[in-house]
Amino acid sequence: MKIRTSLPIVFTVPTMVVLAILAFVPTIDAINIALQNRELSNPDSVYVGFANFRALVDDPRFLNSVWVSIEWEILTVVATMAVAVPLAVLLFEATSPNVRNALCVLFIVPALLPRVSAAFVWRFAFHPLFGLAVYPLRLITGHPVDLLADPHTAMLAVAIVDVWQWGLLFSVVIVKLLETLPPQPLEAARLDHARTWEVYAYVALPMLRGALISLVFVKMIESLRAFDLIYVMTRGGPGITTETLDMYAFSQGFIESGRISYASSMAVLMMIATTVAFTVLWRRVRRWQEV
Amino acid sequence: MLVAASVVIPILWTLLSGFKNRVDIVTPTPMLFFTPTLDNFLYVLERDSVRAGLINSIIVSGCSVLIGAALGLPLAYAVARYPMRFANDIQFFVLSLRFLPPVAIAIPLIVIWLDVDLYDTRIALIVTYSLLTLATTIWLAIPAFKRVPNEIEEAAFVDGYGPYSIFFLIALPIAWKSLMGAIVFSFVLVWNEFLIALMLTTSDAKTLPVVASEMTQLGRDVPWGILNASVILLSLPPLLFLGVLSSFLSSALKPRNQG
Numbered sequence: 001m002k003i004r005t006s007l008p009i010v011f012t013v014p015t016m017v018v019l020a021i022l023a024f025v026p027t028i029d030a031i032n033i034a035l036q037n038r039e040l041s042n043p044d045s046v047y048v049g050f051a052n053f054r055a056l057v058d059d060p061r062f063l064n065s066v067w068v069s070i071e072w073e074i075l076t077v078v079a080t081m082a083v084a085v086p087l088a089v090l091l092f093e094a095t096s097p098n099v100r101n102a103l104c105v106l107f108i109v110p111a112l113l114p115r116v117s118a119a120f121v122w123r124f125a126f127h128p129l130f131g132l133a134v135y136p137l138r139l140i141t142g143h144p145v146d147l148l149a150d151p152h153t154a155m156l157a158v159a160i161v162d163v164w165q166w167g168l169l170f171s172v173v174i175v176k177l178l179e180t181l182p183p184q185p186l187e188a189a190r191l192d193h194a195r196t197w198e199v200y201a202y203v204a205l206p207m208l209r210g211a212l213i214s215l216v217f218v219k220m221i222e223s224l225r226a227f228d229l230i231y232v233m234t235r236g237g238p239g240i241t242t243e244t245l246d247m248y249a250f251s252q253g254f255i256e257s258g259r260i261s262y263a264s265s266m267a268v269l270m271m272i273a274t275t276v277a278f279t280v281l282w283r284r285v286r287r288w289q290e291v
Numbered sequence: 292m293l294v295a296a297s298v299v300i301p302i303l304w305t306l307l308s309g310f311k312n313r314v315d316i317v318t319p320t321p322m323l324f325f326t327p328t329l330d331n332f333l334y335v336l337e338r339d340s341v342r343a344g345l346i347n348s349i350i351v352s353g354c355s356v357l358i359g360a361a362l363g364l365p366l367a368y369a370v371a372r373y374p375m376r377f378a379n380d381i382q383f384f385v386l387s388l389r390f391l392p393p394v395a396i397a398i399p400l401i402v403i404w405l406d407v408d409l410y411d412t413r414i415a416l417i418v419t420y421s422l423l424t425l426a427t428t429i430w431l432a433i434p435a436f437k438r439v440p441n442e443i444e445e446a447a448f449v450d451g452y453g454p455y456s457i458f459f460l461i462a463l464p465i466a467w468k469s470l471m472g473a474i475v476f477s478f479v480l481v482w483n484e485f486l487i488a489l490m491l492t493t494s495d496a497k498t499l500p501v502v503a504s505e506m507t508q509l510g511r512d513v514p515w516g517i518l519n520a521s522v523i524l525l526s527l528p529p530l531l532f533l534g535v536l537s538s539f540l541s542s543a544l545k546p547r548n549q550g
Contacts, residue, residue: 005454008373011365015425016381018362022422023388030399038402105537109302112533114483116500117526120518121302132300172537176544224392228485232504246394246486253398254490260402267395278390282383 472539
C-alpha cells in the first residue's frame with residue numbers, strides 16, 4: 001500500500017512515549033538511588049558515590065547469591081531442554097493424534113498455574129510428614145525426608161517444579177513444531193534404515209534448530225524470574241543455599257534491613273549484566289537462525 | 292504416561308486436600324478416601340483479606356490488560372503493516388523490556404511510588420503492570436497482524452476504505468482470534484505476577500497471589516486444607532483460559548506459507 005497516511009505515527013508515537021516513560025523512569029531512578037544511602041524508614045539521604053557497589057564486592061552473601069543464580073540458570077535451562085526434547089519426540093512418535101492433542105492440552109496446565117500455586121502444590125507434595133511425592137522415600141527410609149530443608153537437595157527440589165512448568169510447556173511447543181515439518185525427509189531417512197533416534201537427532205531436530213535456540217533463549221530469560229518459586233518454597237533457605245540475586249536484593253531492601261540503596265545497586269548490576277548478555281545473545285540467535 | 296501422571300497427581304492431590312478435614316490430611320499414609328467437606332472453601336471465601344485480594348486482582352489485571360491492548364495493538368499493527376525505519380528497533384526495544392529483572396524495576400518503583408504518595412495503591416500497580424502487558428501484547432500481536440492476508444487489506448483499500456477503517460473494520464476482526472490469545476496471555480501473566488505485587492503493596496492493594504503466599508507462610512501448624520483451598524481459588528482464572536491459550540499456541544506455530 002503506497003499511500004501517505006498519518007496512521008503509523010498516530011499509532012506508534014503515543015505508545016512508544018508511554019513505554020519509554022514506564023521503562024526509563026524506574027531504570028534511571030534505580031541508578032540514582034544506588035548512588036545514595038537511602039533507607040526505607042528514612043527518606044533523607046545523601047549521595048555516596050559508588051560506596052554501595054564497593055560494599056557489594058566484599059559481601060560474601062552477595063557473591064554467594066551470584067553463584068546460586070548462575071547455578072540455577074544453568075540447571076533449569078539444561079534440565080528443561082533435556083526433558084522437553086525427548087518428551088516431545090516420544091509424544092510425536094508413540095501417540096495417536098487424538099491422544100497427543102489431549103496430552104498437549106494437559107501439559108500446558110502447569111505453566112498456566114500461578115507460580116505461587118505451583119510452588120505451593122509442590123511444597124505440599126514435598127512435605128516431610130504427609131507429602132505425596134516423598135511418600136515412597138518415607139516408606140523406603142522409614143523416616144521423614146525433608147527435601148526442601150536439606151542444603152543438598154533444596155535447589156534440586158525447586159528446580160523440579162520449574163522444569164515441571166517449563167519443560168512440559170516446551171515439549172508441547174516442540175511437538176507442534178514437529179507437526180509442521182514436511183514428512184518427506186523423515187521418510188527418506190527411514191527408507192535409508194535410519195533408526196528412530198537417528199531420524200530425530202540428525203534430521204528432524206536440526207531442521208528445527210532455529211526454533212530450539214529461541215526456546216533456550218526464552219527459558220534463559222524466564223529462569224531469571226524464579227523469585228516466586230523460591231520465595232514460596234524455601235525463602236532462599238536452608239541458610240542461603242537457594243538465595244538467588246533477586247531473593248537477596250529483596251531481603252536486603254525489604255525484610256531484613258530496608259537498605260533500599262544497597263538493594264538498588266544490586267538491581268543496577270543485574271540490569272546491566274542481563275541487558276548486555278541478552279543483547280549479545282539476541283544478535284547471535286538472529287544470526288544462527290538466518291543461517 | 293508417567294509424565295502425564297506427574298502433571299495430574301500433584302494438582303489432583305491439592306484439589307482433593309482442599310476438600311479434606313485437617314485430620315484426614317495430617318496422616319502418615321496418604322488417604323484417598325475421606326468425607327469431603329466444603330468448610331475450607333467457605334472459610335477462604337469468607338476471609339476479608341481473600342475477598343479484598345480477589346477484588347484487587349480483578350481490577351488491577353483487568354485495567355492493565357485493557358491499557359496494554361488499547362495502546363499495544365495499534366503499535367503492533369503499525370509495525371506489522373507499514374514499512375518504518377525504526378520497526379526493528381521498536382521490536383528489539385519491546386523485547387528488551389522482557390530482559391529487565393523484575394526486582395530491578397520494583398526497587399526503584401517502591402521509592403517512586405512512596406515519593407508521590409501512591410505506594411500501596413491499585414493505581415501504582417496498574418501503571419506498573421501496564422509495562423508488562425504492553426510489552427507482551429505488542430510482541431505477540433505483531434505476528435498475528437502479519438498473518439492477515441495483505442490482499443484483503445488491499446482490496447478494502449480499492450473499495451475506498453481509509454487506513455484507519457482498514458485497521459478497525461478489516462485487520463482487527465480478521466486477526467481477532469490470535470489477538471485474543473495475546474491479550475489472554477498478558478492477563479494470565481499479570482494475574483500470576485507475584486514479585487512486583489509483593490514489593491509494591493503492604494495492605495490495601497494486595498493482590499491474590501500475595502494473600503495466598505502469606506497464607507502459605509503461616510508457620511509450622513499450618514491449616515493445610517485452607518491453604519489448598521486458597522491455592523485452588525487463585526489458580527482457577529488462568530485455567531479457565533486453557534482452551535483459548537492452547538489453540539493460540541497451535542495457530543501461532545503453524546507454518547506461515549503466505550509469509
